[in-house]
Amino acid sequence: DAGITQSPRHKVTETGTPVTLRCHQTENHRYMYWYRQDPGHGLRLIHYSYGVKDTDKGEVSDGYSVSRSKTEDFLLTLESATSSQTSVYFCAISDDILDGYTFGSGTRLTVV
Amino acid sequence: AQTVTQSQPEMSVQEAETVTLSCTYDTSESNYYLFWYKQPPSRQMILVIRQEAYKQQNATENRFSVNFQKAAKSFSLKISDSQLGDTAMYFCVLGSGGSNYKLTFGKGTLLTVNP
Numbered sequence: 022d023a024g025i026t027q028s029p030r031h032k033v034t035e036t037g038t039p040v041t042l043r044c045h046q047t048e049n050h051r052y053m054y055w056y057r058q059d060p061g062h063g064l065r066l067i068h069y070s071y072g073v074k075d076t077d078k079g080e081v082s083d084g085y086s087v088s089r090s091k092t093e094d095f096l097l098t099l100e101s102a103t104s105s106q107t108s109v110y111f112c113a114i115s116d117d118i119l120d121g122y123t124f125g126s127g128t129r130l131t132v133v
Numbered sequence: 134a135q136t137v138t139q140s141q142p143e144m145s146v147q148e149a150e151t152v153t154l155s156c157t158y159d160t161s162e163s164n165y166y167l168f169w170y171k172q173p174p175s176r177q178m179i180l181v182i183r184q185e186a187y188k189q190q191n192a193t194e195n196r197f198s199v200n201f202q203k204a205a206k207s208f209s210l211k212i213s214d215s216q217l218g219d220t221a222m223y224f225c226v227l228g229s230g231g232s233n234y235k236l237t238f239g240k241g242t243l244l245t246v247n248p
Binding site: 052062 | 180
């Protein structure tokens with residue numbers, strides 16, 4: 022969707038290195054989310070933001086941190102990547118629960 | 134805590150036939166919303182249909198319709214006149230307005246439409 026972009030689209034990194042994924046929106050939506058998708062698990066919430074500098078943990082937040090210094094950007098950081106963090110990461114935005122989410126195209130992260 | 138259960142990991146259907154995907158959920162919220170999302174091989178997440186819990190009428194979007202049974206906490210998706218482009222992973226999703234709009238996803242049903 023043109024209103025939300027994720028970067029990079031693919032990344033391979035080594036165990037122990039820091040990694041930052043970026044989510045950028047042009048919709049001025051209040052809420053932003055990071056999910057990870059793994060086979061057999063669906064999508065699981067990592068962290069979310071309900072405003073600038075306002076963030077909270079989701080169900081699988083260990084090993085991840087986030088920051089939101091501007092409405093349009095939501096960063097997900099893996100401080101020290103592990104093989105268990107190999108996954109597809111989705112960013113999503115929302116401004117009205119009735120509309121559900123608008124998703125980014127996802128980032129496939131491989132930790133070797 | 135909210136939970137969503139999709140008991141059919143995989144399903145298949147012949148082109149032009151009708152198929153129903155099952156979903157059950159649990160929530161303590163009185164004001165909630167249910168969605169079906171589709172994820173084709175392109176990986177993009179696409180909203181298929183939505184249902185507001187306070188509305189008794191089942192939602193319909195072209196070939197897609199739901200059977201919402203509130204008392205049974207069931208929310209099934211029916212796809213009529215299945216097309217090859219309907220081949221995708223389908224996720225049943227639950228959300229409430231009172232939890233910072235967080236959505237809870239089922240594990241998905243992989244639907245294959247065969248020619």
